[in-house]
Amino acid sequence: MTTATGSIVRFEGASKVFPGNGRGGEVRAVDGVTLDIHEGEIFGVIGQSGAGKSTLVRLINALERTTGGDVVVDGVSLGALNEARLRPVRAGIGMVFQQFNLLASRTVAGNVAYPLEVAGWPRARRDARVTELLDFVGLSEKAGVHPSALSGGQKQRVGIARALATNPRILLADEATSALDPETTRGVLDLLQRVNRELGVTVVVITHEMDVVRSICHRVAVMDSGRVVEVGESYQVFSVPSHDVTRRFVATALRDRPSPEVLARLRTRHAGHIVTVGVDEAAGSSAVLTRTLREHGVDGTVVFGGITEVAERPYGSLTVELVGDPAAVDAAVAALRDVTWLDDHGRAAA
Numbered sequence: 001m002t003t004a005t006g007s008i009v010r011f012e013g014a015s016k017v018f019p020g021n022g023r024g025g026e027v028r029a030v031d032g033v034t035l036d037i038h039e040g041e042i043f044g045v046i047g048q049s050g051a052g053k054s055t056l057v058r059l060i061n062a063l064e065r066t067t068g069g070d071v072v073v074d075g076v077s078l079g080a081l082n083e084a085r086l087r088p089v090r091a092g093i094g095m096v097f098q099q100f101n102l103l104a105s106r107t108v109a110g111n112v113a114y115p116l117e118v119a120g121w122p123r124a125r126r127d128a129r130v131t132e133l134l135d136f137v138g139l140s141e142k143a144g145v146h147p148s149a150l151s152g153g154q155k156q157r158v159g160i161a162r163a164l165a166t167n168p169r170i171l172l173a174d175e176a177t178s179a180l181d182p183e184t185t186r187g188v189l190d191l192l193q194r195v196n197r198e199l200g201v202t203v204v205v206i207t208h209e210m211d212v213v214r215s216i217c218h219r220v221a222v223m224d225s226g227r228v229v230e231v232g233e234s235y236q237v238f239s240v241p242s243h244d245v246t247r248r249f250v251a252t253a254l255r256d257r258p259s260p261e262v263l264a265r266l267r268t269r270h271a272g273h274i275v276t277v278g279v280d281e282a283a284g285s286s287a288v289l290t291r292t293l294r295e296h297g298v299d300g301t302v303v304f305g306g307i308t309e310v311a312e313r314p315y316g317s318l319t320v321e322l323v324g325d326p327a328a329v330d331a332a333v334a335a336l337r338d339v340t341w342l343d344d345h346g347r348a349a350a
């Protein structure tokens with residue numbers, strides 16, 4: 001865990017419980033989270049659908065209020081603030097959304113100007129700021145058009161310009177690239193990186209896309225059932241994941257693990273004992289796998305898998321058919337479990 005030094009957002013045992021629907025069953029969307037987000041970083045929040053990512057991030061700008069614990073933003077404890085005193089805190093936090101949430105009836109410039117109008121900026125200053133922002137996001141030529149005439153990537157650039165209008169120190173991005181194709185995603189990620197580097201804005205990104213984290217996030221928190229189950233430098237978390245959710249997340253992104261259908265097909269072709277073995281730098285490299293099998297007199301054939309690099313370190317898994325004396329195969333499986341994670345798919349039914 002990090003210290004409070006340099007924290008711009010600090011969750012202190014923060015919880016958000018949504019009341020049940022009358023039939024009981026309250027939802028602990030965020031459950032006792034303690035976490036620091038450092039000033040000036042790009043921080044990723046990942047986890048499966050319903051893990052509590054959006055709720056956690058919405059606690060930062062008090063779109064959701066904590067029901068337990070506290071959230072401290074820039075030294076200000078949000079728990080104690082009423083709506084009026086939350087306003088200046090919210091003004092220091094921009095937000096972008098998956099569906100862009102632009103006003104269809106306003107032009108691009110009108111959308112970017114909107115938060116400045118709400119904040120009471122005089123016309124001339126507002127116009128100058130809008131010009132500057134549209135230039136920053138590369139959309140000066142589109143100032144006068146309506147959002148319907150823009151591509152998805154352009155709409156998100158407008159969303160980002162609008163979120164930056166009042167010079168926030170924090171930008172929250174909730175699945176900001178999920179509605180975009182990979183190429184457009186790259187452009188928007190580059191822009192978020194510029195927001196971070198050139199404007200010094202702390203960026204908090206919610207995503208289900210491994211590539212987003214891999215390419216721009218300095219640190220990442222992994223959520224499961226309202227809790228943060230892992231947090232750290234992105235490469236550390238992905239190359240040596242200590243939690244099942246993280247492993248599954250990486251596996252989905254790498255597509256290195258056989259689906260049940262693939263496994264069924266593998267079984268029709270391979271009669272031996274099938275296991276999937278984690279491969280990374282810290283635990284079980286493929287050399288360790290080969291050596292372990294040799295020591296136990298077991299033959300191993302790779303039947304499925306993929307190894308990629310995370311921060312220039314090997315990461316992935318291999319699915320291997322093990323053939324040999326059943327006791328030796330069991331001993332090899334046990335030995336592999338000692339050095340890395342292993343999913344035992346057993347052998348095909350006779």
Ligand SMILES: Nc1ncnc2c1ncn2[C@@H]1O[C@H](COP(=O)(O)OP(=O)(O)OP(=O)(O)O)[C@@H](O)[C@H]1O
Nearest residue numbers: 018027028029047048049050051052053054055056
């Ligand atoms: N306003 C609400 N009222 C009741 N339950 C809610 C509300 N908002 C969220 N929840 C519940 O809280 C849990 C966490 O939801 P949240 O949207 O934070 O998860 P998430 O990880 O962002 O998921 P997704 O990726 O699907 O958006 C879910 O079980 C969700 O149904």
